[in-house]
Amino acid sequence: MKAGLALHLEALWRYGLVLSRNRDTAEDLVQATCLRALERSHQFLPGTRLDRWLFAIERSIWINELRARRVRQGAGVVDAEIALVVDGGHEIETNILASQVLREIGKLAEAQRETVLLVYAEGFSYREAADFLGVPIGTIMSRLAAVREKLGGMSETPQGRVDRKQGGDDG
Amino acid sequence: MTDNSHPDDARLIAHLEGRLPVEEREALIARLSTDDSLRMRLDRIERGGPIIAPAFEALKADAPRARLESLLSAAIATDETRRVLERPRTRTLRMPRWQPGLVAAATALFLLGGVVGAALSGWIGSDNSEMADSQDSEMLVRAPEGWRQAVAEYWSLTTADTLALVPTPERAAAELRAASAKLGVDLAGAPEAFPNLSFRGAQLFDFQGRPLVQIAYLDPVHGPIAYCVIAKPDKADLPLTTEEMDGFTIVHWASNGQARLLIGRAPAEHLQALARKVAS
Incomplete structure (x- = not known):
């Protein structure tokens, strides 16, 4: 899992950046995704695509945790971030x-x-x-x-x- | 937000990719020959396709690879810490049965450990089945320093590389808010608590049902140092106490319902001086 994560770091960062449009948040998303994937590595089905599984984790973290936080803080609505x-x-x-x-x-x-x-x-x-x-x-x-x-x-x-x-x- | 969709969009995409069934395709071609705006839309959709993948490739090439690798290292350390804290714990003292005096001493220690452990609440559980399983060559002894032992075990996994990144102020504040709320203490001042140490983030763990906050620092001379706070249900106070464990120096104390420690590969006087800054 650790080696697999290392292969997909850039793709996770890019997805996080496309979702959040903020570099700090993209890094937070990568770290949270890595941690969640390590915690749940036993749930990954061998033979399926790791990147798809990681994207699903990252999207879930974004929707359920970070997006709400950024909206609450008023981030993501200013022009500079678009x-x-x-x-x-x-x-x-x-x-x-x-x-x-x-x-x-x-x-x-x-x-x-x-x-x-x-x-x-x-x-x-x-x-x-x-x-x-x-x-x-x-x-x-x-x-x-x-x-x-x-x-x-x-x-x-x-x-x-x-x-x-x-x-x-x-x- | 933006919605510039058009009822024919899915059909136009399918047409460009040659996926439209013959009848639909012919009908669309007929419409395109008379509908200028539809034809212009198709042209724009066609032009807009090939420029997307290279743009995303350029974005990926711009990823901060070294920072991302540090983030992965930190995540791995956090995961391993959680595993260490979740591990069932029993401290073992190996005692040959044929030394009755030592067995008696160990038994006394066990009983004392039980009493002290119950009192201090920091003890490591050892259930009866483990005692029953102990073979004739050893005795199992409950140890009251459980949480400090656990911290010493996982802190050995932390290196300067693991702590390479300074958390953003936003992230640090969120971590400290969560930790403060869970423990019922104000840890907001933790980043500036030790003037010469660089704050590297706070994490909340669970140690046998008790919230454990670890605040990490990088000391320019002595490397990683952790300041840990754990709930202490019995609320008994303990003065600053120094010990060595697994190659680490630990200074620990207890007050106001929390047990606290500083751990690092640093001289005892150094950690004691740091402890005095936050123990008052």
């Missing part, structure tokens, strides 16, 4: 576009953000995503289309590659 960006100042074209795409994704509703992550980044099938999120498969497809439509319209606006640094410290 951002997911690639940090680190890499001056390469792909990261400029990536930051722009992530910033747009960061403005979406939580359900859309996590659906698009699970399907397009984590390789969930529509059926897997539907089961995981507890919604009909058509809802998954609608969410994906809505996100893609928004992102596809991005290049139609002249805004673009100049505001890469905007809002980038905590998303």
